[in-house]
Amino acid sequence: MQTAYATSAPALTVSAMLQDFASYNLWANTTLTNWLRSKPDDNMTITVPSSFSSIRATLLHIWATELYWLSMICQQEYTPLDTDHYEGSFDSIIDGLLETSERLVAFTDTLEDDVATGELYYDSPG
Numbered sequence: 001m002q003t004a005y006a007t008s009a010p011a012l013t014v015s016a017m018l019q020d021f022a023s024y025n026l027w028a029n030t031t032l033t034n035w036l037r038s039k040p041d042d043n044m045t046i047t048v049p050s051s052f053s054s055i056r057a058t059l060l061h062i063w064a065t066e067l068y069w070l071s072m073i074c075q076q077e078y079t080p081l082d083t084d085h086y087e088g089s090f091d092s093i094i095d096g097l098l099e100t101s102e103r104l105v106a107f108t109d110t111l112e113d114d115v116a117t118g119e120l121y122y123d124s125p126g
Helices: 014-037 041-045 055-074 090-108
Strands: none
Touching (some): 014 055, 014 090, 041 055, 055 090
């Protein structure tokens, strides 16, 4: 049995893949946070049996992780977000997450194919 492969699609470059990922990430975070903004604020801090204790804690983790990976991809110094002591409003978490997602899109849009194939050095905080 012979398998047929589509050959009409152009090859996906590393930079194009990163741009697609960043754009999808921004879309997903925007869609999620727009939906969450339509819910009562009290729901964001209710304790739930999950990986994190609340929706607020989950969003702080997503934002902190995205900040980490943005710093690694941009090869910039990483300043951790203190999620355990963050006192900002729920809206400030959403705004921070979306701003970080937008920065990721802006950075990946500047990548050229030869730059996006270089080595990436990072140190995992966990």
